Amino acid sequence: MxxxxxxxxxxxxxxxxxxxxxxxxxxxxxxxxxxxxxxxxxxxxxxxxxxxxxxxxxxxxxxxxxxxxxxxxxxxxxxxxxxxxSVEVRGKVKLGLLPETYELIQPILFDFQDQYPQVELDVRNITNGFIDMFQQGLDI
CATH class of the missing domain: 1.10.10.10 (Winged helix-like DNA-binding domain superfamily/Winged helix DNA-binding domain)
Incomplete structure (x- = not known):
């Protein structure tokens, strides 16, 4: 059939x-x-x-x-x-940023969000990158 x-x-x-x-x-x-x-x-x-x-x-x-x-x-x-x-990128990305890097990374995140509007960015402030990455389940 x-x-x-x-x-x-x-x-x-x-x-x-x-x-x-x-x-x-x-x-x-x-x-x-x-x-x-x-x-x-x-x-x-x-x-x-x-x-x-x-x-x-x-x-x-x-x-x-x-x-x-x-x-x-x-x-x-x-x-x-x-x-x-297969054409459209979508999902959620958990991103940890140190306070001193936020102003540097912010324009890049805005460009990324414009290019991939279906991707949800979960941006979090962290103090210790490696430890916080595992404790908070961060992707980047």
């Missing part, structure tokens, strides 16, 4: 016919019919009532369509989030 076939099924339901879905997706009508038939065989149930003049969902087809819409929405959201995370 392919995700493309599941999306094809939802397109057929939304447009009300194999022909309309075929036109919308620029596919041969026979290809759409074959793929829906394969999906039905894979599921072991009939999804549509077919006549020469009409197409309607079976009860199982309707339930499947409702659940599938939710699943495909979640899948699209997960795919979008995964692809955007």
């Amino acid at each position: 392919r995700v493309d076939d599941l999306k094809l099924f939802t397109k057929v339901v939304e447009l009300g016919s194999f022909t309309a879905a075929a036109h919308a997706l620029d596919l041969p009508r026979a290809n759409v019919s074959r793929r829906i038939g394969e999906l039905e065989r894979h599921l072991g149930t009939q999804l549509f009532h077919r006549t020469t003049r009409s197409l309607s969902l079976t009860n199982k087809g309707n339930v499947y369509y409702q659940d599938l819409q939710k699943a495909l929405t979640l899948l699209d959201s997960a795919n979008e989030q995964a692809s955007s995370e």
